[in-house]
Each structure stands twice: as C-alpha cells, then as structure tokens.
Amino acid sequence: MEVSDPLDSSLGEREFAPGCATRVLLDHVTSKWGVLVLVALADGTQRWGELRRRATGISEKMLAQTLKTLQADGLVHREAQPTIPPRVDYSLTEDGREFVELLLPLVTWVADYAKRSG
Amino acid sequence: MEVSDPLDSSLGEREFAPGCATRVLLDHVTSKWGVLVLVALADGTQRWGELRRRATGISEKMLAQTLKTLQADGLVHREAQPTIPPRVDYSLTEDGREFVELLLPLVTWVADYAKRSG
DNA sequence: CGGTATCCGCGTGGATACTG
DNA sequence: CAGTATCCACGCGGATACCG
Numbered sequence: 001m002e003v004s005d006p007l008d009s010s011l012g013e014r015e016f017a018p019g020c021a022t023r024v025l026l027d028h029v030t031s032k033w034g035v036l037v038l039v040a041l042a043d044g045t046q047r048w049g050e051l052r053r054r055a056t057g058i059s060e061k062m063l064a065q066t067l068k069t070l071q072a073d074g075l076v077h078r079e080a081q082p083t084i085p086p087r088v089d090y091s092l093t094e095d096g097r098e099f100v101e102l103l104l105p106l107v108t109w110v111a112d113y114a115k116r117s118g
Numbered sequence: 119m120e121v122s123d124p125l126d127s128s129l130g131e132r133e134f135a136p137g138c139a140t141r142v143l144l145d146h147v148t149s150k151w152g153v154l155v156l157v158a159l160a161d162g163t164q165r166w167g168e169l170r171r172r173a174t175g176i177s178e179k180m181l182a183q184t185l186k187t188l189q190a191d192g193l194v195h196r197e198a199q200p201t202i203p204p205r206v207d208y209s210l211t212e213d214g215r216e217f218v219e220l221l222l223p224l225v226t227w228v229a230d231y232a233k234r235s236g
Numbered sequence: 237c238g239g240t241a242t243c244c245g246c247g248t249g250g251a252t253a254c255t256g
Numbered sequence: 257c258a259g260t261a262t263c264c265a266c267g268c269g270g271a272t273a274c275c276g
Contacts (some may be wrong), residue, residue: 016154018175021236022229029228030148033249036134048258057136059250064259074235085257086256095231102224109220110147111140113213117192118139151269166238177270182239203237204276 028073029099033058033066038092039107041076042100045091075099146191147217151176151184156210157225159194160218163209193217 016023028034033055040046040054052063067090070076075096081087092100134141146152151173158164158172170181185208188194193214199205210218 015172015174016229021232025232025236026153026225026228027150030150030153032145032148035144035148054133056133060259061251061261062249065249080258084256086259088258099224099227099231102220102227106217106220106224107144109217110144111134113217114139114143118143178239179241179271180269183269198238202276204239206238 025073028069029075029103031066033062034070035103035107037063037066037070038075038096038100038103041090041092041096042104045089048088048090051090070096143191146187147193147221149184151180152188153221153225155181155184155188156193156214156218156221159208159210159214160222163207166206166208169208188214 016026029038036055036058037051040051046054048063051067052058052060055063058066067076067078071078075093077091077093077096079089079091081089134144147156154173154176155169158169164172166181169185170176170178173181176184185194185196189196193211195209195211195214197207197209199207
C-alpha cells in the first residue's frame with residue numbers, strides 16, 4: 001500500500017469478519033462495563049460489592065453478566081469462600097493482567113484528553 | 119493497600135462518574151464500530167467506501183454516526199472535495215493518531231489471544 | 237459516490253423482588 | 257453479602273428508500 005502508514009504495528013491482517021473470535025472478544029473487553037470492571041480489577045483483587053461501587057452506575061445484572069463473560073474469556077478469576085455470609089473475590093488472571101497493561105494507558109489517555117478538551 | 123498492585127500506572131483517580139466527559143469519550147472510542155473505524159484509519163487516509171468495507175458488517179447509518187461522533191471528539195478529520203462524483207477523505211487528527219497508537223497494541227493482543235485460545 | 241431520512245424489531249440493560 | 261429471576265422500556269442499529 002502506498003499510503004504513508006506510520007502506525008502499522010505488525011498487525012498484518014486488520015480485516016476481521018463479523019462474528020469471528022477476535023471481534024467477539026473485542027466487543028467483550030471494550031464494552032461499556034467491561035472496560036470499567038477491568039480497570040477496577042487492575043488495582044488488585046476485589047469483592048462483588050467493591051466492584052459495584054467502582055464501576056459506578058452498573059446494575060447487578062450487568063455486573064454479573066460482565067464478570068461471567070470475562071471469566072469465560074479467561075481474563076478474570078473468581079474465588080468463592082464457602083462462608084456465611086458468603087465472600088467472593090474477583091481478580092485478573094495472568095492473561096487479564098497482560099491485557100490490562102495495554103488498557104490502562106489507553107484509559108489514562110482518554111481521561112487526560114477529556115480533561116484538556118472538555 | 120496491601121494487595122500486590124503491580125499495574126498502577128499513575129492513574130490517580132479511577133472512579134469515573136456516570137455521564138462524565140471521560141466516560142462519554144470512553145464509550146465513543148471503545149464502541150463496537152468506533153474501534154474498527156479507528157483501526158482502519160490507522161492505515162492512513164481513507165474514503166467512505168473503503169471504511170465501509172474495512173469495518174466489515176457496519177451499516178451506512180452506523181458509519182455516518184460513528185464518523186460524526188469521532189469527528190466531534192476531535193479524533194477524526196473529514197475533507198470533502200466538491201467534485202462530481204463527490205470524494206470524501208477521512209483521516210486521523212494528531213490527537214487521533216496519539217490515541218490509535220495506544221489502541222493498536224490492544225487490538226493486536228486481542229487478535230493474538232483469540233487465536234491462541236479460540 | 238457519499239451520504240440523509242424514516243421506520244421498526246429486538247436485544248441491552250435498568251428496576252424490582254426474591255434466595256442461599 | 258452475593259447473587260438469580262422476571263419484567264419491560266427504550267434506544268441501538270439494521271433495512272430500505274431517497275437525495276445532491
């Protein structure tokens with residue numbers, strides 16, 4: 001291709017078919033709540049209630065759904081203590097930590113840009 | 119905090135209020151089609167028709183809406199030639215290029231991870 | 237070619253109530 | 257505390273038609 005192309009970072013093929021694994025996973029991790037939950041978990045292991053407070057505005061339904069999806073994707077680890085009252089801890093898996101390392105700079109940039117522009 | 123916290127990357131405050139500028143912008147740039155359009159534009163200036171093909175599966179309505187939003191956010195530049203037939207070029211602004219530099223590694227990682235896992 | 241306008245189905249996601 | 261279950265509205269987004 002003859003366009004200048006200064007940003008090609010070794011991603012050979014950028015045409016993703018609708019419904020392909022990459023697009024599906026991308027939708028999960030870039031979803032409205034997915035981003036906020038992952039960013040919250042970047043601070044370390046957290047409980048259900050903490051996550052609800054940190055992902056401000058999320059409903060119980062969406063928190064459950066988001067966590068299940070990210071868990072199935074292999075990015076989030078769930079550990080339940082069989083105590084009463086129950087205690088459940090959520091944390092990032094090794095893969096999740098890898099991903100969040102790329103996500104945090106992006107979120108930081110957005111927050112920064114929103115401040116400069118807004 | 120006593121958790122290990124190896125990922126704190128100088129983002130002091132991570133609790134974003136619903137509807138705040140950061141959350142709104144984050145929703146734009148992490149939206150289903152926003153990501154694909156930005157990634158497509160990372161390859162350089164492109165026309166409407168090219169973008170439609172690259173963001174495979176997008177409708178005309180969503181492409182128009184996505185481009186307008188990203189343009190209003192200051193990440194995308196639009197340049198229309200007053201010719202017949204009309205020709206309109208879309209490209210990243212300087213800010214858009216900054217952002218996409220952070221976005222591409224993330225998308226690359228997701229594509230890679232989807233391949234290893236899926 | 238590069239859009240805009242309109243209609244409308246349906247899935248996302250909020251609210252509420254209930255459970256182990 | 258940490259969820260599940262159910263109901264339902266509303267807006268996202270696709271399809272279609274049309275315009276400059």
